[in-house]
Amino acid sequence: MVRTGTYKRTTNRGKFSREDMLIAVDDIINKKISLRKAAANHQLNYKTLSRYVQLKSKAETEIPKTVGYQKTRLVFTEEIEVQLVEYLVTASKIFYGLTMKELQV
Secondary structure: OOOOOOOOOOOOOOOOOHHHHHHHHHHHHOOOOOHHHHHHHOOOOHHHHHHHHHHHHHHOOOOOOOOOOOOOOOOOOHHHHHHHHHHHHHHHHOOOOOOHHHHHO
């Protein structure tokens, strides 16, 4: 029987660090190794790696701070969300807690 609310991830798909991605992209751009070899060495998907190589080489832009799966349709940025949570916690501690309806307005 499966308990709700206790999801356990079964694969590591989409979980890789930004540092691994940067090292692999630099290896490819500096012509040290091929795309597929770099993907195999750093345990990355070669298609994902090629997308980041194109992003870095075409526009000379920096790789985004977050790599992999991201939250979609966010209302607040992470920094603003942290500030909002801190405010709500301190407001509730001084007995000025807000209801969900008041927060949504």
